[in-house]
Amino acid sequence: xxxxxxxxxxxxxxxxxxxxxxxxxxxxxxxxxxxxxxxxxxxxxxxxxxxxxxxxxxxxxxxxxxxxxxxxxxxxxxxxxx
Numbered sequence: 001x002x003x004x005x006x007x008x009x010x011x012x013x014x015x016x017x018x019x020x021x022x023x024x025x026x027x028x029x030x031x032x033x034x035x036x037x038x039x040x041x042x043x044x045x046x047x048x049x050x051x052x053x054x055x056x057x058x059x060x061x062x063x064x065x066x067x068x069x070x071x072x073x074x075x076x077x078x079x080x081x082x
Contacts, residue, residue, distance in 0.1 A: 024046050027043040
C-alpha cells in the first residue's frame with residue numbers, strides 16, 4: 001500500500017500538499033484514491049477537499065500514509081556536518 005501511494009505522489013496522481021478541509025464517515029463503496037480498492041460501508045472513509053475543487057477519498061490507513069508522506073516531503077532536508 002505504501003508503494004502505491006508513493007508512486008501516485010511521484011507521478012502527480014495524488015496531491016503533495018495538505019487539503020483545506022477533511023472529514024470522515026462511513027464508506028460509500030467508491031474506490032480509495034490511495035489503494036484503488038473500494039471503501040466498504042463497514043469501513044471509515046476520509047474525504048479530503050482541496051482549494052482547486054478536488055475531492056479525494058481514502059481508507060483510514062491510506063489517508064494516514066498519504067499525510068505522513070506529504071508531511072515528510074514538505075519538511076526541508078537537514079544537512080549533517082554543517
